[in-house]
Amino acid sequence: MFDIEKIRSDFPILGQQIYGKPLVYLDNAATTQKPQCVIGAISHYYELDNANVHRGVHALSERATAAYEGARKIIAGFFNARSPREVIFTRGTTEAINLVASSWGGANIKAGDEILITHMEHHSNIVPWQMLCERTGAVLKVAPINAAGELVIEGFDALLSERTKLVGVVHMSNALGTINPIASIIGKAHAVGAKVLVDGAQAAAHLAVDLQALDVDFYVTSAHKMYGPTGTGVLIGKEEILASMPPYQGGGDMIRIVTFEKSEYNDLPYKFEAGTPHIAGVIGFGKAIEYIQGVGFEAIAAREKELLAYATAKAENFEGLRLIGTAAEKACVLSFVLNSVHPHDLGTIVDREGVAIRAGHHCAMPVMQFFKVPATARASFSMYNTEAEVDALFAALKKAQDIFA
Amino acid sequence: MFDLRDLYQQVIVDHNKSPRNFGKLEHFNHEADGYNPLCGDRLHVYLNVNDEGIIDAVSFEGEGCAISVASASLMTETLKGKPVSEFQKKFEGFQHMVTADLDEEADEAVMGKLAVLSGVREFPSRIKCASLCWHTMKSAVEDSSKVAKTE
Numbered sequence: 101m102f103d104i105e106k107i108r109s110d111f112p113i114l115g116q117q118i119y120g121k122p123l124v125y126l127d128n129a130a131t132t133q134k135p136q137c138v139i140g141a142i143s144h145y146y147e148l149d150n151a152n153v154h155r156g157v158h159a160l161s162e163r164a165t166a167a168y169e170g171a172r173k174i175i176a177g178f179f180n181a182r183s184p185r186e187v188i189f190t191r192g193t194t195e196a197i198n199l200v201a202s203s204w205g206g207a208n209i210k211a212g213d214e215i216l217i218t219h220m221e222h223h224s225n226i227v228p229w230q231m232l233c234e235r236t237g238a239v240l241k242v243a244p245i246n247a248a249g250e251l252v253i254e255g256f257d258a259l260l261s262e263r264t265k266l267v268g269v270v271h272m273s274n275a276l277g278t279i280n281p282i283a284s285i286i287g288k289a290h291a292v293g294a295k296v297l298v299d300g301a302q303a304a305a306h307l308a309v310d311l312q313a314l315d316v317d318f319y320v321t322s323a324h325k326m327y328g329p330t331g332t333g334v335l336i337g338k339e340e341i342l343a344s345m346p347p348y349q350g351g352g353d354m355i356r357i358v359t360f361e362k363s364e365y366n367d368l369p370y371k372f373e374a375g376t377p378h379i380a381g382v383i384g385f386g387k388a389i390e391y392i393q394g395v396g397f398e399a400i401a402a403r404e405k406e407l408l409a410y411a412t413a414k415a416e417n418f419e420g421l422r423l424i425g426t427a428a429e430k431a432c433v434l435s436f437v438l439n440s441v442h443p444h445d446l447g448t449i450v451d452r453e454g455v456a457i458r459a460g461h462h463c464a465m466p467v468m469q470f471f472k473v474p475a476t477a478r479a480s481f482s483m484y485n486t487e488a489e490v491d492a493l494f495a496a497l498k499k500a501q502d503i504f505a
Numbered sequence: 506m507f508d509l510r511d512l513y514q515q516v517i518v519d520h521n522k523s524p525r526n527f528g529k530l531e532h533f534n535h536e537a538d539g540y541n542p543l544c545g546d547r548l549h550v551y552l553n554v555n556d557e558g559i560i561d562a563v564s565f566e567g568e569g570c571a572i573s574v575a576s577a578s579l580m581t582e583t584l585k586g587k588p589v590s591e592f593q594k595k596f597e598g599f600q601h602m603v604t605a606d607l608d609e610e611a612d613e614a615v616m617g618k619l620a621v622l623s624g625v626r627e628f629p630s631r632i633k634c635a636s637l638c639w640h641t642m643k644s645a646v647e648d649s650s651k652v653a654k655t656e
Contacts, residue, residue: 442570444544448512448628461545474545474568503513504521504571 102399108484110135110391121454124489129274129302129433129480130458131324134388138328141387142380152376154353168379171386172369178389179319180310181336185368188342189377192333193301194224196320197268199335199348199372200297201228204318205266207346211237214263216294218256218280219245219470220273223463225299229268238265245470249276249425257288264294271303275464275478276425277408277433279307286316295341301325301333305482306404306431308397317341323381328388332381335372342368349374400483404432407481411490418494420501424476435462435476438497440504443477449503450496457493512624512631513571516579521571526564526581533562539641539653541633546573550581550641554589561586565641570634572625577638579618584642592646599639603632 108114111133116123125133145167151160153168169184176184190196209215215229219242233240241264243256251269260267267289272279282298289296297318300309305326311319318341322333347354347365351374357364365371392400411434415421420439438446447459458478461468468475479493530551539548546569553562563584565577583595602611602623611623625635641653 444570444631444634445513445572448631460543468545474547504518 102395102403104403104484104486107395108486110137111484112136112139114484118454118456119452122492124453124455124492126479126481126485126489126493127456127458128482128485129325129462129478131330132305132327132482133484134329134384135327135391137391138384138387142329142384145380145383150380153379154370164379167383167386168377171382171389174386174389175334176336178393179336180312182312182339186336186339186342188335188337188369188372189382190320190333190335190372191331191378192322192324193299193320196318196333196335197224197297197299198228200318200320200337201232203345203348203372204295204341205229205232205236207344209236209238209265212263213238213265214241214259214261215239215266215268216241216243216256216259216264216289217268218243218251218270220249220251220276220278220280220464220467221268221270222274222299222301223465224301225268225270225297226466229266239263242466245278245467248427249273249278249467249471250427250429251278251280253281256285260288260292260294262292264289264292267294267296268299269296270299270301271309272300272306272431273425273464273467274302274433274480275435275462275467275476276427277430277435277480278425278427279303279429279431281429282316283314286314290315302433303431305392306401308401311336323385323388326388327391328385329378329381332378332385334385339368342372345372347371347374351375353377395483403483404481407485407487407490408432408434410487411479411481411493414490414494418497421497424471424473432481434479434481436478437473437476438501441500443475445504446477446497446500449500450493453492453496453499455489455493455496512628514621514624516618516621517571517575520575520578524565524574524578526578526585528564528566530562530564533564535645535648537641537645537649537653539567539637539644541569541573541637541654544570544573544634546570546634546637548573548577548638548641550577550638550645552584552642552645558588558590559586560584560589560592565638569637570631572622572631572634573637576622576635579622580638580642583617583619589646592642596639596643600636603635 149163151164153165172184176187241259244252286296295317300321304321318337324330354374424435443459533551533553536551548567550565555561563581611620613620644653
């Protein structure tokens with residue numbers, strides 16, 4: 101049973117007023133709010149367990165290590181990784197992609213190879229591959245999207261070949277809400293011998309992900325988009341691929357033996373975790389996952405679908421509004437432009453009504469170029485949003501229209 | 506509390522809807538590009554400075570939010586017919602106005618119509634919208650080939 105009041109009460113930040121109006125937080129695609137249990141877990145760590153992990157022999161270090169490695173197990177279970185050794189903690193999705201592009205890409209990509217991405221990627225799943233192509237002489241290919249903001253499957257198929265060494269695809273688009281058919285993409289990519297990296301930054305809080313069933317090579321996401329803290333995320337990769345990859349950064353924790361002549365690298369996952377990690381962040385991440393598990397994906401998905409349908413119907417009946425991103429398979433994102441009000445003016449005006457939305461290119465400039473808009477306004481929903489909040493958004497949009505009437 | 510209407514005053518709404526001096530000049534001897542990648546605002550300014558050093562024609566084209574379009578429109582009105590030697594002072598005056606402390610009233614005697622833009626001070630993320638056109642004009646006046654940015 102989905103108890104919205106209970107869920108809202110788990111998020112202390114939601115109770116406040118902005119300019120005298122109740123906060124309506126609809127910028128969840130940028131970052132989600134944090135439940136008290138996550139905030140509490142981080143405080144608990146700093147108040148009672150703070151110590152460095154892995155090599156301390158004292159009680160605090162033992163506790164910190166247990167909590168840190170406990171989070172790794174929770175995350176491995178949540179994504180159904182084969183083992184916690186496949187779970188590498190990073191600063192976030194961006195660093196995870198850079199890790200793969202730099203380490204795996206550096207070892208496996210050569211001149212003439214192709215990397216295939218899609219037109220709806222976030223900059224973080226474009227730029228690291230561009231940089232890799234510049235370094236190696238490989239070629240970046242971009243699969244097209246259609247007017248609904250969906251991947252054009254025939255276009256993708258036409259670009260996929262034996263030359264393709266890696267396919268980088270977003271699971272759910274942050275700018276459009278589109279959910280990509282990653283299972284079939286992975287199957288096709290593997291058929292030509294390409295590896296697949298799925299950018300799960302936006303999807304992981306909304307969709308259940310079973311990495312073994314998907315047979316994906318690399319899945320990356322960020323804690324802060326799934327009710328956890330900023331500054332931590334994961335790369336989950338197949339163990340045999342990760343084991344064959346050279347280290348990304350050198351330093352403490354990623355080594356076993358160091359001499360001035362040579363260093364012997366540590367086992368997975370530590371080989372890719374140089375330096376003291378964001379221990380509190382990882383512990384908070386684990387707690388956030390437990391929170392999602394407590395509510396349950398079935399309930400979350402059903403609730404979010406309901407809310408998106410409600411908001412979409414309102415948008416379709418709102419005069420002068422053009423939805424950007426109308427994919428048949430989409431979640432939680434309402435990206436749009438109004439014919440009389442620029443997205444930035446809209447963002448400022450609705451903010452004064454307590455409504456937080458995003459206006460801009462959403463770090464997906466090629467998407468804006470495709471739809472020939474400089475920017476869009478984006479309302480993005482989460483499990484704690486309500487129909488009343490959607491109503492507040494549209495009332496605020498009306499107010500903006502009136503100012504420019 | 507600061508009212509939204511103080512930012513989106515009628516003057517701004519009006520200049521956004523019907524920008525003055527919009528389009529490319531037929532004859533010009535200075536021009537520059539301005540771009541704010543955060544917003545996607547793009548601006549191109551043209552001006553013609555005659556032998557007496559007077560800005561005898563000025564225009565802009567591009568796209569942006571109401572604040573940036575209105576600011577560019579008002580800027581062209583302010584500069585038209587003025588000696589180009591006064592530009593730097595006007596530039597500094599505008600910069601000061603949009604970044605000054607909230608309790609400092611804009612000096613309408615000096616700023617004229619531009620004073621309507623003083624409201625952006627309340628909206629830190631929007632100051633660059635108002636100032637992009639001035640930075641772009643500065644590039645044009647100085648004949649800088651660099652694309653103007655607000656940062």
